[in-house]
Amino acid sequence: MDAIEILKKYNLLKVIDEELDIYLEIPHIAYVEVKQPDSKAILFTNPIDKKTGKKFDIPVLMNIFCSYRAVELIIGDVENIASKISELLHLKPPVGFMDKLSMFGKLFDLKSVFPKRLNGKGECQQIIKLGANAKLSDLPVLTTWEQDGGPFITMGQVYTTSLDGTMHNLGMYRLQVYNDTELGLHWQIHKDSNHFFHQYKKAGVKMPVSIAIGGDPLYIWCGQAPLPMGVFELMLYGFIRGENAQLVKCITNDIYVPRDVNYVIEGFVDTNRLQIEGPFGDHTGYYTLEEEYPVLEVTAITSKKSPIFAATVVGKPPLEDKYMGYATERIFLPLLKTIAPDLIDYYMPENGVFHNLILAKMNVSYPGHATQLMHAFWGVGQMSFVKHALFINQDSPDLKDHANITKYILNRLHPDNILITQGVVDALDHSSPKFACGGKLGIDCTGDEIEYLGITLLSDEELLSKIQQVSDEVTALKQYEIDTKNPICVIKTKKTRNQKYLIDDLKQLSEYIKILIIVDDKKNDVNNPYMLIWRVANNIDASRDIYIINNFIAIDATNKNNLDNFNRRWPDDVDCTTSILNSLQARGLINIDKDFINRFYL
Ligand SMILES: Cc1cc2nc3c(=O)[nH]c(=O)nc-3n(C[C@H](O)[C@H](O)[C@H](O)COP(=O)(O)O)c2cc1C
Numbered sequence: 001m002d003a004i005e006i007l008k009k010y011n012l013l014k015v016i017d018e019e020l021d022i023y024l025e026i027p028h029i030a031y032v033e034v035k036q037p038d039s040k041a042i043l044f045t046n047p048i049d050k051k052t053g054k055k056f057d058i059p060v061l062m063n064i065f066c067s068y069r070a071v072e073l074i075i076g077d078v079e080n081i082a083s084k085i086s087e088l089l090h091l092k093p094p095v096g097f098m099d100k101l102s103m104f105g106k107l108f109d110l111k112s113v114f115p116k117r118l119n120g121k122g123e124c125q126q127i128i129k130l131g132a133n134a135k136l137s138d139l140p141v142l143t144t145w146e147q148d149g150g151p152f153i154t155m156g157q158v159y160t161t162s163l164d165g166t167m168h169n170l171g172m173y174r175l176q177v178y179n180d181t182e183l184g185l186h187w188q189i190h191k192d193s194n195h196f197f198h199q200y201k202k203a204g205v206k207m208p209v210s211i212a213i214g215g216d217p218l219y220i221w222c223g224q225a226p227l228p229m230g231v232f233e234l235m236l237y238g239f240i241r242g243e244n245a246q247l248v249k250c251i252t253n254d255i256y257v258p259r260d261v262n263y264v265i266e267g268f269v270d271t272n273r274l275q276i277e278g279p280f281g282d283h284t285g286y287y288t289l290e291e292e293y294p295v296l297e298v299t300a301i302t303s304k305k306s307p308i309f310a311a312t313v314v315g316k317p318p319l320e321d322k323y324m325g326y327a328t329e330r331i332f333l334p335l336l337k338t339i340a341p342d343l344i345d346y347y348m349p350e351n352g353v354f355h356n357l358i359l360a361k362m363n364v365s366y367p368g369h370a371t372q373l374m375h376a377f378w379g380v381g382q383m384s385f386v387k388h389a390l391f392i393n394q395d396s397p398d399l400k401d402h403a404n405i406t407k408y409i410l411n412r413l414h415p416d417n418i419l420i421t422q423g424v425v426d427a428l429d430h431s432s433p434k435f436a437c438g439g440k441l442g443i444d445c446t447g448d449e450i451e452y453l454g455i456t457l458l459s460d461e462e463l464l465s466k467i468q469q470v471s472d473e474v475t476a477l478k479q480y481e482i483d484t485k486n487p488i489c490v491i492k493t494k495k496t497r498n499q500k501y502l503i504d505d506l507k508q509l510s511e512y513i514k515i516l517i518i519v520d521d522k523k524n525d526v527n528n529p530y531m532l533i534w535r536v537a538n539n540i541d542a543s544r545d546i547y548i549i550n551n552f553i554a555i556d557a558t559n560k561n562n563l564d565n566f567n568r569r570w571p572d573d574v575d576c577t578t579s580i581l582n583s584l585q586a587r588g589l590i591n592i593d594k595d596f597i598n599r600f601y602l
Pocket of ligand 1: 171172175188189192227
């Protein structure tokens with residue numbers, strides 16, 4: 001598939017010919033664009049490194065998955081793909097001739113699943129640069145954020161194999177360019193390539209790795225798909241496309257890559273060597289801090305004759321990963337149902353940045369059923385990273401009907417039905433007391449509406465004044481969902497102490513407050529529920545930050561520090577560089593106002 005042709009044909013591509021810096025300028029334009037309701041992909045035809053004055057004749061393509069329409073054009077009808085997967089998972093022995101015919105058709109489809117290895121070279125090897133000629137600085141690699149540790153390849157397809165060569169993997173991991181020949185490989189501790197890495201390390205041999213860029217965008221979507229270890233993501237590619245992925249052997253290692261990609265960076269990893277990677281402004285909207293990761297020593301860079309460089313921008317939602325994540329959510333529902341048959345549907349709201357918040361609708365048949373499903377989620381694959389899971393029964397409104405589902409949940413939320421436990425969390429989670437291990441919150445809202453333990457509702461002004469009489473740390477207040485059985489009161493504080501003391505002081509006002517949420521005074525707006533959900537889901541560790549005092553629930557969503565005995569470093573928010581936004585706006589390259597900047601905490 002030629003992504004540019006398709007995007008152009010359906011008026012989903014903007015072309016910007018102006019010379020633009022690979023340092024901040026290009027990513028900032030893409031960042032602003034993909035937050036627009038009718039966002040488009042952008043082809044930047046004249047990238048330049050303004051620091052060195054180097055001009056690239058390689059266009060940069062960003063926001064390929066810019067909208068639901070783009071997802072449909074690139075991946076296909078995701079509901080249809082999900083139902084094909086579901087049919088296969090429920091295949092039964094055929095009864096009768098017509099049944100046999102239809103089963104034959106389904107199995108015939110599977111012929112396209114297995115990648116084909118071709119002899120000879122692919123288009124991605126029209127130009128071959130080896131040794132000292134293979135320079136990463138020849139690629140227009142972007143630096144997205146001011147505090148980033150350097151330039152990062154953000155849409156790399158990382159191809160690896162197990163030590164014995166029986167398993168193959170495609171993963172989408174960011175890659176930090178250290179210099180002309182070395183790349184940091186940010187495969188996190190739970191990911192498949194990291195498991196392969198340890199096989200090579202144990203055997204004391206170098207690990208071959210190849211990174212492809214561009215080609216059919218479905219490769220990149222497959223790279224981020226959470227398939228179990230040992231299932232090659234290009235099988236999913238073949239299943240969705242109905243055509244086998246066609247692979248060619250790399251020039252300097254034995255890895256196979258798709259023949260039609262734009263670039264291939266080949267090399268080996270010395271498994272005894274790790275190097276500091278990051279910081280990097282990540283899709284949580286926070287920086288991931290420096291940590292040690294393996295390093296790829298580049299042996300060759302091959303490309304098409306006229307390659308295009310693909311990149312994405314991650315940061316605060318909504319971004320391109322919203323659209324990629326939507327396809328993942330839909331296509332993986334039937335697979336998830338194999339471990340949780342009572343699951344009807346699930347939804348990962350974009351401002352919950354996927355693993356931080358999930359809503360699940362289920363058929364409830366017995367007491368504890370929702371709790372059983374919580375444990376199933378937390379025990380399987382990448383679903384185990386989910387921090388906060390809310391379970392709702394079959395009679396609930398549509399999960400995406402935000403207004404009604406919120407009321408439905410709040411009318412059923414009761415302290416007795418809240419489970420707080422511990423488990424693995426995403427390596428990116430910054431709020432857990434320990435790296436990759438932290439609190440989990442499961443709320444069972446599958447029961448009947450709770451009895452109303454009424455509170456006296458006050459206006460925001462009256463309640464703020466009462467609170468300020470107790471504590472002068474509180475600067476602003478807004479109440480939400482006051483017509484439900486669990487109104488939510490959000491306050492901002494100028495934090496000077498552990499918030500458990502503030503909560504202790506405020507519990508005397510529990511006749512006016514059911515759920516209290518505390519956020520920092522700085523960088524929060526109590527009138528912006530979209531970004532409040534983003535902040536709270538990111539900032540809390542359920543086992544530390546949720547206080548249940550009889551029927552009063554308080555949540556401390558402030559940034560943590562030594563006042564909280566928090567011993568890790570708390571990362572900064574990923575913010576745009578104001579001077580870059582101003583300069584782009586002045587040159588007519590973006591068109592945003594104060595409201596837009598505040599709405600998305602730019
Ligand atoms: C835009 C984007 C960037 C990502 N960056 C990383 C990354 O740097 N490291 C990582 O381990 N996972 C990253 N992921 C998630 C992985 O791609 C995803 O977990 C995938 O399933 C990993 O494949 P694996 O299980 O085969 O290792 C990213 C996903 C997206 C959509």
